[in-house]
Amino acid sequence: MTRSRARVIVEEAAVAERVAAVLDVADFERNDERNDERSDVTIVSHGRLDQAGDSTGPMVVLCKGTGRRAALELIASKALRYMVPVDDRLEDALLTILGKLAGADLFGLDRYVRHGGLLRTWTAEDSQAKARILREIGARAQRLGCPQLIADLFLSAIDEMAINAIERHIRAQLGPIEIVAAAEVGRFAVAVRDRVGQLRPEHVLGSLVRGGAQKAAGMALDASSAQLGFRIMFDTLSTLAINVERGRRTEVIGVIDLGKSLREYRDTVPGFGCFVNETPE
Amino acid sequence: MLERLIEKRPDGRTTVMLSGFIDETADLEALLGDVEGEIALDLSAVQRINSIGAHRWIITLARLTAHRRVTVEAVPYSVGMQANYVANFFARAEVLSCLAPYACATCETSTNLLIHRDEVSLRAPTRWCKRCKNELVFDELDGYLDFLVRNRS
Ligand SMILES: [Zn+2]
Numbered sequence: 001m002t003r004s005r006a007r008v009i010v011e012e013a014a015v016a017e018r019v020a021a022v023l024d025v026a027d028f029e030r031n032d033e034r035n036d037e038r039s040d041v042t043i044v045s046h047g048r049l050d051q052a053g054d055s056t057g058p059m060v061v062l063c064k065g066t067g068r069r070a071a072l073e074l075i076a077s078k079a080l081r082y083m084v085p086v087d088d089r090l091e092d093a094l095l096t097i098l099g100k101l102a103g104a105d106l107f108g109l110d111r112y113v114r115h116g117g118l119l120r121t122w123t124a125e126d127s128q129a130k131a132r133i134l135r136e137i138g139a140r141a142q143r144l145g146c147p148q149l150i151a152d153l154f155l156s157a158i159d160e161m162a163i164n165a166i167e168r169h170i171r172a173q174l175g176p177i178e179i180v181a182a183a184e185v186g187r188f189a190v191a192v193r194d195r196v197g198q199l200r201p202e203h204v205l206g207s208l209v210r211g212g213a214q215k216a217a218g219m220a221l222d223a224s225s226a227q228l229g230f231r232i233m234f235d236t237l238s239t240l241a242i243n244v245e246r247g248r249r250t251e252v253i254g255v256i257d258l259g260k261s262l263r264e265y266r267d268t269v270p271g272f273g274c275f276v277n278e279t280p281e
Numbered sequence: 282m283l284e285r286l287i288e289k290r291p292d293g294r295t296t297v298m299l300s301g302f303i304d305e306t307a308d309l310e311a312l313l314g315d316v317e318g319e320i321a322l323d324l325s326a327v328q329r330i331n332s333i334g335a336h337r338w339i340i341t342l343a344r345l346t347a348h349r350r351v352t353v354e355a356v357p358y359s360v361g362m363q364a365n366y367v368a369n370f371f372a373r374a375e376v377l378s379c380l381a382p383y384a385c386a387t388c389e390t391s392t393n394l395l396i397h398r399d400e401v402s403l404r405a406p407t408r409w410c411k412r413c414k415n416e417l418v419f420d421e422l423d424g425y426l427d428f429l430v431r432n433r434s
Contacts (some may be wrong), residue, residue, distance in 0.1 A: 218369030
């Protein structure tokens with residue numbers, strides 16, 4: 001099997017070094033000098049995006065110091081599918097995305113809590129079950145040392161992840177959805193899984209585009225609330241990852257990184273990944 | 282679940298205190314539809330609102346505020362977050378106050394404090410820690426109070 005190839009367009013030498021180390025571990029070959037040949041992935045700093053226009057393959061954007069709002073605007077305006085914040089978790093986040101892009105299984109929380117473990121799995125078929133699970137997740141967050149308001153933000157995101165999935169399951173008469181929690185030191189993650197596999201990246205990114213319009217002009221009374229739901233996820237999570245096996249299943253993963261003040265948390269560049277496996281139907 | 286507590290004020294207005302969750306199970310029409318005259322909505326006990334609840338809220342408030350005065354008080358953090366996403370979140374209601382997040386760097390504590398819209402200039406108003414008397418830090422981004430001041434007359 002040939003090694004996957006990555007083109008790297010990164011301005012800061014220190015960051016470039018860190019990226020090179022990750023490429024080694026992920027068994028990627030660098031492809032910088034041969035831009036006429038196909039790259040399997042391009043890794044680019046957000047400040048160098050204009051140089052990546054001729055790149056082939058998926059583009060992973062490394063984002064540093066812009067704040068959350070500008071990072072989300074960038075995702076919306078460029079329809080970015082993969083963003084990695086340049087912070088002390090860069091290596092893990094990049095390794096996760098590269099592994100999935102190179103063909104590893106897209107699904108699972110283990111790639112987001114590499115140094116921790118599974119806490120609990122629940123099933124939810126309706127709003128009552130969801131409310132009970134959210135209470136349990138809130139209590140877990142507190143035990144992990146998560147400040148109350150950040151825990152509330154996390155629960156808001158999980159509420160949106162879950163209600164979307166429950167509604168899809170009710171429509172398709174598929175029974176309960178699955179909710180899974182995992183943790184490691186300084187990190188708490190929850191996955192919501194359905195067996196529908198309908199979610200489309202355009203819809204997820206559309207929530208950011210439409211979000212700007214609703215902020216300025218208001219929400220139409222007949223608008224769908226689902227896009228507002230994704231807007232909430234983007235605004236309240238440290239990392240949002242969406243895995244779709246078209247026609248089969250969806251997994252939405254929300255992660256919070258602990259140890260920040262609310263203000264810092266709200267201003268942090270989020271990690272984002274939207275992975276779609278198109279094959280089955 | 283969302284519940285209400287109704288109180289008639291001496292000035293003839295009705296205070297409706299909502300408590301619980303504004304979500305897909307909340308029947309806002311049943312909780313607010315039969316209240317007559319001027320309404321003061323106290324949201325201090327609302328714990329969370331989700332996108333379906335927000336959508337219903339916007340529809341209910343549009344109707345509720347069409348022909349009468351409605352004020353909103355003590356908007357909690359979770360509702361304020363969502364109010365900033367949608368320009369018509371409170372329809373024609375006047376938002377008078379909110380519970381805003383502050384933190385004390387000395388005591389390493391966080392607290393939600395009531396602030397009135399008239400106290401907000403470009404920045405959040407100054408508050409002091411009850412315990413150590415130092416100035417508290419406003420623990421949100423500068424744009425967080427937009428929903429409180431955007432319709433200020
Ligand atoms: Zn103090």
